[in-house]
Amino acid sequence: MTKKQSKNSEVKYLILKPLGYPLKASYHEYPTVDNLRVFEKYAKDQWKGEFVAKGKLLFDMRMFPDFAFEVVNLDPEFGIIGESTIIFVESQNKTFETEIVRDVTLDDVVGHEEAKKKVRIILEYLKNPEKFGKWAPKNVLFHGYSGTGKTMMAKALANEAKVPFLSIKSTKLIGEHVGDSARRIHELYDRARNLAPCIVFLDEFDAIALDRNYQDLRGDVSEVVNSLLTELDGIQSNEGICTIAATNRIEMIDYSIKSRFEEEIMFDLPSFNERLEILRKNFKDFPLKVKANLEIVASNTEGFSGRDLVEKVIKPALHRAIADGKDYIETNDLITSIMRVKKPAGTPPKQMFV
Structure with a gap:
């Protein structure tokens, strides 16, 4: 807990996911949120002052007694529901997603x-x-x-x-x-x-x-x-x-x-230096030891996007190494992944082993 945040801090945003009833019964109607502003007023009337954090369950005690909502995201990470808290529910048809992003800068x-x-x-x-x-x-x-x-x-x-x-x-x-x-x-x-x-x-x-x-x-x-x-x-x-x-x-x-x-x-597609940096970033928290020459890998992935490097080069090499019982990954493991990927048209072949 920081000096700026306490359990009594008011939550700015709160995202709820409808879970359902504790017990299934044929007469239970599954509620849907038709109007976000009306639901927000309805929710605050019940839960104002309630402490919330990710994973907390909130139960409706009025029109749909015991129907449960789960707190799936909020900002800040914990606090109380207050008068200015914005409350909304994940779309049940998942047409669009609402996130509070914290893991990328x-x-x-x-x-x-x-x-x-x-x-x-x-x-x-x-x-x-x-x-x-x-x-x-x-x-x-x-x-x-x-x-x-x-x-x-x-x-x-x-x-x-x-x-x-x-x-x-x-x-x-x-x-x-x-x-x-x-x-x-x-x-x-x-x-x-x-x-x-x-x-x-x-x-x-x-x-x-x-x-x-x-x-x-x-x-x-x-x-x-x-x-x-x-x-x-x-x-x-x-x-x-x-x-x-x-x-x-x-x-x-x-x-x-x-x-x-x-x-x-x-x-645009990443340059050699950018591919090298992408490789280095992705190997920081790698589950196996890394004994690979990343400069060789970067020089042989011209025309690859950042996603290609992760999904088509690193991940397959990791899976093969684990399947083979290895506790490390080396240059040839990554080169094998590269050779299995169809290279973009016009990309000249390069010396794979240096």
Whole structure:
């Protein structure tokens, strides 16, 4: 416990997960949260003054007696529910996730120095939204190769700004029926307005921001694009909300939507030095001894993203070493992983063993 935080400190944000009843009974109706603001008032009336920490169970004692909610995240890490505490419930259909990020900072993002410089204005905005007025950086587009750190950068911003992180795979916004997609987009931003300041992170953005020339390919393209334009334009007050969209296929995005983004930030593949740093960072807490020459590994992974290095090189090498009963990993273990990966087109072959 720090000097600044005590058990009597008021919690700023509280995320609950519906668990259910202690005993299953056919007459029990499973409650759903239809209106976040109404639920927040209802919850505070019951639980104001209650001490909470991650994992704590809270029981409804009114309309749905004994129905349990679990505290899955909160900021700070413990405290009491107070009058200004923002309480919300995880979406039961898991259309979008709400997180309070604590495990990644901008220093953890290897490389992308120009991108880091540009996103610091977002950090300042989230810390002090009223300072910017109409000059706020409300919509920013991250684009570039898959696995290069776009999501990590957005989470680091949320952590350093101490704001909630609302994320969604854009494919989950695509509905089966007319109007579904528009409704989900507006629900996402309704939650964001309740939590502002916050970050809305739209991953795989090209899935919903398709150029309207693809209307014949997917019938709801115009509906989705128009709903996005409404929210990105901030027809309703979106003060304190920064939308960060991420895509690997920027050329697929409708021009009218691209024009709503004040900044387009490119994420490129890591250089030799950056690959070496990524390898070093990931071997800091490695479960086996490391007897590998990481410079050789870095020199033979040109064209690999940071995710490739972890998922296609390090992890398979670790699993094989464990399966073989080894208590260490060496250069050849990693080189074997590299040779099993199909290298990006145009990448010249290199000497594997030095």
